[in-house]
Amino acid sequence: MFGFLKKSRKPEPEPESASPVDAASDTPETEALAAETRPSADASPALVPEAAAESQADPAVEPQPTTSEVQAPAPVEAARPSWGERLRAGLSRTRGGLAGLFGLRKIDEELLEDLETTLLMADCGVEATQYLTDALRARWKRDRLETADQLRDALAELMADLLAPLEAPLDVSAHQPFIVMIAGVNGAGKTTSIGKLAKYFQAQGRSVLLAAGDTFRAAAREQLETWGARNNVTVIAQDKGDSAAVIFDAVNAARARGIDVVLADTAGRLPTQLHLMEEIAKVRRVIAKAEASAPHEVLLVLDANIGQNALAQVKAFDAAIGVSGLVLTKLDGTAKGGIVAAIARQHPKPLRFIGVGEGIDDLRPFAAREFVDALFARGSVK
Numbered sequence: 001m002f003g004f005l006k007k008s009r010k011p012e013p014e015p016e017s018a019s020p021v022d023a024a025s026d027t028p029e030t031e032a033l034a035a036e037t038r039p040s041a042d043a044s045p046a047l048v049p050e051a052a053a054e055s056q057a058d059p060a061v062e063p064q065p066t067t068s069e070v071q072a073p074a075p076v077e078a079a080r081p082s083w084g085e086r087l088r089a090g091l092s093r094t095r096g097g098l099a100g101l102f103g104l105r106k107i108d109e110e111l112l113e114d115l116e117t118t119l120l121m122a123d124c125g126v127e128a129t130q131y132l133t134d135a136l137r138a139r140w141k142r143d144r145l146e147t148a149d150q151l152r153d154a155l156a157e158l159m160a161d162l163l164a165p166l167e168a169p170l171d172v173s174a175h176q177p178f179i180v181m182i183a184g185v186n187g188a189g190k191t192t193s194i195g196k197l198a199k200y201f202q203a204q205g206r207s208v209l210l211a212a213g214d215t216f217r218a219a220a221r222e223q224l225e226t227w228g229a230r231n232n233v234t235v236i237a238q239d240k241g242d243s244a245a246v247i248f249d250a251v252n253a254a255r256a257r258g259i260d261v262v263l264a265d266t267a268g269r270l271p272t273q274l275h276l277m278e279e280i281a282k283v284r285r286v287i288a289k290a291e292a293s294a295p296h297e298v299l300l301v302l303d304a305n306i307g308q309n310a311l312a313q314v315k316a317f318d319a320a321i322g323v324s325g326l327v328l329t330k331l332d333g334t335a336k337g338g339i340v341a342a343i344a345r346q347h348p349k350p351l352r353f354i355g356v357g358e359g360i361d362d363l364r365p366f367a368a369r370e371f372v373d374a375l376f377a378r379g380s381v382k
């Protein structure tokens with residue numbers, strides 16, 4: 001049940017010619033150092049001449065890489081199950097252990113112990129599990145619950161209360177452009193989530209610009225351009241640039257064009273890679289140089305399959321870049337959906353979005369009650 005660690009298929013195949021960036025000149029650390037000392041660029045949509053002008057003005061500065069933009073036709077979507085159905089189906093593995101527990105069985109200490117084990121196995125973590133089972137024990141006595149089904153309903157209520165503080169949808173109306181920086185470990189689903197978010201914000205009538213700030217993984221730029229193409233939005237990228245410089249240009253381009261939302265990708269990194277954590281902190285500082293109030297949101301993308309490890313990631317990324325919101329991907333197919341309860345209890349951060357699949361509509365704002373209803377397969381699915 002816990003061995004599910006499937007690395008899902010990318011939306012586009014890796015290009016055959018993709019090669020890693022030049023290790024001597026383009027390590028994230030040196031990229032960021034270079035970017036921090038880079039002079040401010042004027043807000044201008046003509047990014048290529050701007051880069052050329054910069055290198056002419058200061059011959060000591062390396063020529064800036066060519067910035068490109070990609071636009072493509074609108075996507076065609078096939079009919080699919082509703083979000084509620086996908087969420088419910090996605091949480092089926094996490095629900096698996098819980099489902100067998102209840103029914104007409106009588107409530108007793110054995111049932112509560114079984115429940116405790118099940119919550120731990122679903123990666124709720126020791127603290128949230130203890131909190132939920134203690135509260136449940138109190139309700140059992142106070143409300144004189146008799147059947148296991150009544151206990152399940154009480155658990156669902158307690159869980160909904162526990163998760164409610166995480167429900168804080170991202171409001172991008174406070175700034176224009178609203179700059180969102182996206183971070184996380186390798187393969188967490190950053191680039192894919194950016195693609196989904198682009199569509200989400202567009203559906204709200206907002207214009208979106210994507211910054212291909214993952215300059216470390218060779219295929220990441222093309223992957224983002226594919227997602228940009230699916231959403232018909234501009235992607236700011238550079239042939240051979242550094243993350244901070246790409247995002248810096250994207251912020252200026254967005255301001256010049258009156259764009260509403262900038263979604264800035266960054267390279268995946270592990271919290272234990274201290275030099276890379278320092279590099280991403282510098283990326284954040286460079287964004288603030290382009291726009292003093294930015295980034296307006298720092299989203300940490302977490303793969304639900306990692307379970308309890310998510311807590312360590314929240315802590316480390318928060319210390320490095322000040323995480324303001326979370327995206328929890330791949331809730332489909334994992335038995336570790338209980339990690340949401342652990343986050344609520346141990347590192348409460350707004351859970352802005354949850355992902356339950358690879359489709360472009362498979363990412364939505366987190367809603368505590370909807371999540372709990374799906375987890376316990378109750379309520380009317382919409």
Ligand SMILES: Nc1nc2c(ncn2[C@@H]2O[C@H](COP(=O)(O)OP(=O)(O)OP(=O)(O)O)[C@@H](O)[C@H]2O)c(=O)[nH]1
Pocket residue numbers: 007008009010011184185186187188189190191192193214217220267268269329330331332333355356357358362
């Ligand atoms: N099943 C499922 N797969 C997902 C979900 N979100 C992302 N993925 C898949 O996870 C894989 C990795 O996603 P990416 O977006 O490339 O991850 P990344 O964080 O950008 O990766 P790096 O650039 O290597 O750091 C892809 O195959 C995605 O399709 C989800 O909610 N459910």
